Amino acid sequence: MPFKTRLLAVVAPLTFGVALALPLLVPSTASAHRGWMVPSATVLSGEGAWVGVDAAVSNELFYADHNPMRLDAVVVTAPDGSVEKIQNPATGKYRSTFDVQLAKPGTYKIGSAVSTITASWTQDGQVKRFRGSPEDFARQVPAAAADLKTIKSFNRNETFVTRDAPTTTVFAPTGKGLELVPVTHPNDLVAGEAATFRFLLDGKPAxxxxxxxxxxxxxxxxxPGDFKVRTGADGSFKVTFPEAGMYWMNAVVRTGETGRGPGGPGMGGPGVAPGGAQPPATPLAGDGMSASYTATLEALLP
Known part of the structure; x- marks a missing residue:
C-alpha cells in the first residue's frame, strides 16, 4: 500500500507497520525493565502538527508501571538534519512526557544516544572507580593510570514520526555504536508485508x-509474543510483523569483559552494604565494549 494513500489529518494518527521475515521466529520470555518512547502518532499531515510522547522504563511494554525515563539526553532530529529540543517536558512517578512540533515536512527522529565509560585503576595503592561521560573520563582519570581497565558503552533509544511524505536524512549513519539503516522506511510498514532493515556497528555491517x-x-x-531474527553478513535482515500494533525492537553487542563488580562511583545496587555504606572498590576484570539499540515501531493494518 503506497505511503501517500495512508496519510491522515493531524487529528487522525496512523500506525506504522513493521514486518518480520527470516524463518527464525523464536518465542522468548518478556524481559523486565525495558525502556521505550511511544509517540501519540507516527504519521500525520498538514501544518501545525504536534505529537506527544510517553517515555518510561517498565515491566510491561508501553504501560508505565516502573520508572520514568530521564529526558536530559533526548533530542529531536528534524528532516533537514537540524537538532531541536523537546518541548513541555515533564516527569512523574512512573513516566515522562514531552511534545514535539512537526514544523517541517518529512521524517523526524526522536531519541537519545548516550556514550559512557566505566573504568577502574590503581592509585596510591588503592583501586579507584569511575563511571560517566567520555569528557568527564578524560578530565578525571589520569592519562597514565596504572592497571587501567575500561568498559565503553554506547546506547541508543529512538522512535520516528513523519509529517506528510517520508524522508531519509535522519537515518544518515554517524559511525558510532549500533545504528539502524532502514531499507524499508520505519513509517511505511504494514503488518503481513516484509520489510528490510540493516544494522551498522561503528559504521561497519553488524x-x-x-x-x-x-x-x-x-x-x-x-x-508475551516476543520473537528474534538475525542479521546477515551485510548487517541486513527481513522482518514481517504478524499483526498491527506497536513493537519494541532491541539489539545488543558486547565484547571483552563487560561485567561490573560492586563499588565505585555510580556502581551501587547489589554491591551496596547494609546501612547504605559503599564496600571497597574492586577492579574491573578487563577491557570491554557494549552497544545497544532500541526503537519503538508501529505496524499498520494492511
Missing part, C-alpha cells in the same frame, strides 16, 4: 546480530 521484537499489549495475551 553481522550475525540477534534482534529482538516484542509486541505491546502483552497483558492481554497468554504468551
Amino acid at each position: 553481522a550475525d546480530l540477534e534482534v529482538t521484537f516484542a509486541p505491546g499489549n502483552s497483558r492481554y495475551r497468554a504468551a
